[in-house]
Amino acid sequence: MTNEKEFIAQLLDPKTQNIAFQKLLSDYQKPLYNHIRNIVLNHDDTDDVLQNTFVKVFQYLKSFKGESKLFSWIYRIATNEALTFLNQKAKLNGITSEALQNKAIDNLKADTYFDGDEIQIKLQKAIVTLPEKQQLVFKMKYFEELKYEEIAEILGTSVGALKASYHHAVKKIELYVTSN
Amino acid sequence: MKAFKLENEPKIQTGFKTPDHYFDTLSAKVLQQINDKKEVKVIPIYKRKKVLSLVAAAAVVVTLMIPVVNNYNATSKELDEATLETYLSYQSNLNQYDLMKELDTKDIDKLNKGVALEQETLEDILSSNPNIENLISE
Numbered sequence: 443m444t445n446e447k448e449f450i451a452q453l454l455d456p457k458t459q460n461i462a463f464q465k466l467l468s469d470y471q472k473p474l475y476n477h478i479r480n481i482v483l484n485h486d487d488t489d490d491v492l493q494n495t496f497v498k499v500f501q502y503l504k505s506f507k508g509e510s511k512l513f514s515w516i517y518r519i520a521t522n523e524a525l526t527f528l529n530q531k532a533k534l535n536g537i538t539s540e541a542l543q544n545k546a547i548d549n550l551k552a553d554t555y556f557d558g559d560e561i562q563i564k565l566q567k568a569i570v571t572l573p574e575k576q577q578l579v580f581k582m583k584y585f586e587e588l589k590y591e592e593i594a595e596i597l598g599t600s601v602g603a604l605k606a607s608y609h610h611a612v613k614k615i616e617l618y619v620t621s622n
Numbered sequence: 623m624k625a626f627k628l629e630n631e632p633k634i635q636t637g638f639k640t641p642d643h644y645f646d647t648l649s650a651k652v653l654q655q656i657n658d659k660k661e662v663k664v665i666p667i668y669k670r671k672k673v674l675s676l677v678a679a680a681a682v683v684v685t686l687m688i689p690v691v692n693n694y695n696a697t698s699k700e701l702d703e704a705t706l707e708t709y710l711s712y713q714s715n716l717n718q719y720d721l722m723k724e725l726d727t728k729d730i731d732k733l734n735k736g737v738a739l740e741q742e743t744l745e746d747i748l749s750s751n752p753n754i755e756n757l758i759s760e
Binding site: 555 | 624625626627628634635636637638639640641644645648649651652653655656659
């Protein structure tokens with residue numbers, strides 16, 4: 443924890459800010475990329491959202507109170523950015539968020555930055571049928587392999603509720619894959 | 623069909639890839655964006671202040687000009703007919719004969735056409751006027 447406090451102090455001190463922010467970028471870019479890509483699905487959108495996320499992290503650092511961990515605070519910004527992006531894109535196209543995600547999954551087959559096969563596509567299609575919260579929980583637990591405690595901090599829910607959400611999500615996905 | 627169980631399956635990967643060297647250039651792009659935002663931030667505050675003060679000055683000038691413009695319009699207007707009539711009949715020394723002197727044949731023709739008296743009205747005037755003989759002799 444002291445390390446984190448020191449790191450935050452470095453991020454806020456104009457003298458050390460640049461070096462500290464470079465470190466934050468290199469530590470978080472890959473996991474955050476995966477987190478956002480799992481939500482918005484295609485690379486170009488992920489690139490936009492990821493850059494916006496880091497810019498916001500930099501802008502709001504001053505107001506970071508240290509009440510939560512830096513890790514969960516950054517993940518929360520990324521999650522909000524990705525979800526807002528999806529909703530705005532759906533609105534622009536005049537379709538629902540679910541329809542937009544289905545379209546994105548159909549586009550995956552032709553995506554140069556996707557090398558999955560049938561089962562990956564089917565799994566993504568199954569995930570889209572879930573409520574938003576369950577989608578997030580499933581992606582963070584199954585694909586990103588985050589701990590329940592970490593997910594709980596990011597999403598602001600209890601570990602118990604998350605376990606139940608994940609359990610429901612898995613059941614629904616298994617049912618979908620079996621019947622399709 | 624065999625029931626699908628996630629835990630019995632080998633781990634399914636997302637299948638997502640990134641372009642080569644994507645992460646090598648990402649931090650530079652982010653830092654560039656942050657610097658751009660920093661520069662942009664300074665300009666609008668200064669600009670807004672300047673524009674605001676200009677707008678305020680213009681508004682003050684326009685407000686101050688309202689009475690001037692109103693007065694200008696009022697004085698430049700020609701006298702209206704009612705005022706002129708009142709002046710001529712009550713304030714001037716003009717009498718009937720002065721007016722008659724100013725009339726030429728054209729004006730008299732116009733008057734004759736304009737004042738079309740009805741037969742009855744004419745008779746009324748003639749019968750009720752005691753100086754009718756004077757009028758005839760004139």
